[in-house]
Amino acid sequence: MNIAVILSTVRENRDGNRIALFAKHMLQERGHKVTIIDPAEYHLPMLGKMFVEMDMPEAKFVEIHDSLEQADGFIMITAEYNHSVPPALKNLLDHFRQEYFHKPTGIISYSAGPFGGIRAAEHLRQICAELRTIAIPKSLPISQSHQTIREDGTSVNGDYERRSKSFFDEFEWYAEALKNQRAAKGLPG
Numbered sequence: 001m002n003i004a005v006i007l008s009t010v011r012e013n014r015d016g017n018r019i020a021l022f023a024k025h026m027l028q029e030r031g032h033k034v035t036i037i038d039p040a041e042y043h044l045p046m047l048g049k050m051f052v053e054m055d056m057p058e059a060k061f062v063e064i065h066d067s068l069e070q071a072d073g074f075i076m077i078t079a080e081y082n083h084s085v086p087p088a089l090k091n092l093l094d095h096f097r098q099e100y101f102h103k104p105t106g107i108i109s110y111s112a113g114p115f116g117g118i119r120a121a122e123h124l125r126q127i128c129a130e131l132r133t134i135a136i137p138k139s140l141p142i143s144q145s146h147q148t149i150r151e152d153g154t155s156v157n158g159d160y161e162r163r164s165k166s167f168f169d170e171f172e173w174y175a176e177a178l179k180n181q182r183a184a185k186g187l188p189g
Contacts, residue, residue, distance in 0.1 A: 001175055003032045004071035008078040008089035010040040015145040019077045019110050021153025022160065026168055027075070035067045039088040047094045061095065068099035073175040074133060075106045078124050080117035085124050093127060100133035102187055104174035106167060108140045110149075116141025136174050140167045 005023050007016045024034045042060045051057055051065050068074075078085050093100075105128050109117030121139045128135040140163070142148060148156055155161055 001032050001072040001172075001179065002070050003027050003034050003073055003075060003175070004067050005034055005036045005075045005077065006089070006092070007036070007038045007040070008076070009081075009086040010088045011079075011086070014079065015110055015112075015149065016077055016079060018149040018151055018153055019108055019142060019145060021151075022149055022155070022164075023075045023077065023108060023153075025153050026161070026164055030168060030172065035071070037064060037067055037092070039092045042092075044088075044091055044095060047091055050094070051096050052098070064092070065096060065099060068096055071099075071103065072179050073104040073106070073171065074100070075108060075171070076124060076128075077108045077110070078117060078120045080109060080111045080120035083119040083123070085120050085127070089124075090127070093131060097131065100128075100131040102178055102182055103133050104171060104178055105133045105135045106138075106140070106171040107135055108142065108167075110142040110145040112144060112146055114143050116143035116145075134174060134178065136167075136170050138167045138170045140164055 005020050007020050009016050020036055027034050051061050054061060078089060107121045107124050109121035111117040118141050125135045142160060
């Protein structure tokens with residue numbers, strides 16, 4: 001399956017790159033093709049028009065659209081800013097709409113603190129519901145991300161590789177089920 005891993009922040013010295021590499025490794029070990037969508041690479045303007053409203057969208061919007069459209073599911077990696085998602089993630093998500101419909105989203109949250117960004121993860125669930133992407137019930141909070149995940153995307157003691165197994169199992173279940181339904185019946189009205 002094609003999985004898009006979406007980062008959330010454009011901040012310097014962010015831990016999101018580590019977490020994205022972790023997710024990429026875990027998904028590739030399971031045989032999936034992974035595309036990383038990093039808002040820091042695209043420098044998107046604040047939302048003025050959605051992609052579908054653009055007459056001649058810039059190449060960066062087309063590239064993101066194509067990656068989202070071709071994806072069978074999404075892993076959204078969110079930092080926690082003031083108990084919510086970073087503005088770069090919200091802005092990226094808001095530029096698109098139907099690309100997300102009836103595809104699963106697995107949420108990996110992280111923070112430097114002990115709670116692993118769980119408040120941002122819960123807020124992101126509400127956003128996913130409006131985007132009509134199904135946030136799977138399990139999430140994967142990563143606490144003290146700067147100490148627990150190395151720059152190469154591996155965890156310091158292998159703990160997150162073990163803890164993530166049920167998360168990725170559930171994500172794959174939803175991805176397969178929803179892909180089969182989209183193929184068999186298309187999208188509901």
